[in-house]
Amino acid sequence: MNEYIVGVDIGSSKICAAAGKYDKYGKLQIRGITSVSYSGMKNGVIVDMDNTANAIKNCIKQLEGMVDTQVLGFYISLPSRIGTLVSNRGVVAVASDDREISQKDVKRVINAAKIVKVPTDKEIIGVIPKQYIIDGYDKIKDPVGMSASRLEVDSYVILAESTVISNLFKTVEKAGYEVLGMVFQPMADAEVVLKKEEMDLGCALVNIGADSIDISIYKDEKLSYTSCINIGGNSITNDIAICLKLPFSEAEKLKIKYGIIGIDNLELKDSIKVNLGYNNVIKINSSMLLDVIEARAEELLKLIMKNLKESGQYSQISGIVIAGGGLATIKGIEELGEYVFKKPVRVGTPDYVGAINPAYVSAVGTVRDVLNTMKANKSNNNVEDEAAVACEETSKKTSSKQKGPIIKIKEFLTEFFE
Structure with a gap:
């Protein structure tokens, strides 16, 4: 695990990439992170390959300059x-004679959970276990090492449109890189910004x-629960551009530089x-700018509030x-959020030097999730690291291009959430 793991978040307006690895103390270090603006994706679908x-x-070239390492492939957040x-639920009989559950049994039950009817336009890209059940006893988090004759798993099977995934892979290949694996974005984000107590008590x-x-x-x-609302931070920029009669690019700069909600805006x-x-310099009314930002930000928060209530879990x-990057960087958003939600609100950022920005959450989360999975697989197997085997195979395929080994995991989300 001495090589960098690169995680890439292909968002709607920016592509963020992060490179990290464990230091000698076993602590994750993010050694490089960068982002590039673009306009080739809408609502998670590639529209301009x-x-x-x-x-x-x-983006990757910038990252290579930071870590002084050639990148041939990376992991992407989904x-x-x-x-x-x-x-869906998977069920298997424990294979060993002594009835001790092994990592292989866990993999078998995960694969059993994949037996589900899949629409012709979709494909299974992974499984997220919710809980394991051994001989009827539920709420088991990690069954490895326990004794049982039957192992079950309650899980989420993740389906995605085949064409969307295919076009995403083709785009990465067109850029000259390889997709080494995928991480389900909500899980990666949660690892980086949510505290254990929050996830236990209930958190959105x-x-x-x-x-x-x-x-x-x-x-x-x-x-x-997961859901999506098809509107975001660009709606604020559009409002600024229309109300103040400015180009979209200038409106975006104003939003980023002067985005303030609440009493602090009196400083402007x-x-x-x-x-x-x-040489065309114009003056705009600062109070109008801030009124536009606050009005649209409040509307977005109310849409989120409506979605949370419709989930049936708002009270929990x-x-x-x-x-x-849509709202999290606007000053005062926490106070406005608490006013709308009537609950505590905070902005989540990765707790790593150089990456303390809410826009980097998914890229950093992808790196952390992959490294944690590799570490867990190694400790559970107590044999040669599966990632190292894959690394050797990858080196043979790319020896003419590659300066150093790149770790590759053959299975995507299935292993990520065991």
């Missing part, structure tokens, strides 16, 4: 909006992007100078955590 491929290439969760994680809002609810440390001057180029939520 060339634009997206070029953005991926530029947004919940392009995946569907289907509940809201990832607000440019054109969509992904909502996940956790209870008893398990994912219990009456007017703000905007340079439109060619102890707090809300906001991540992503």
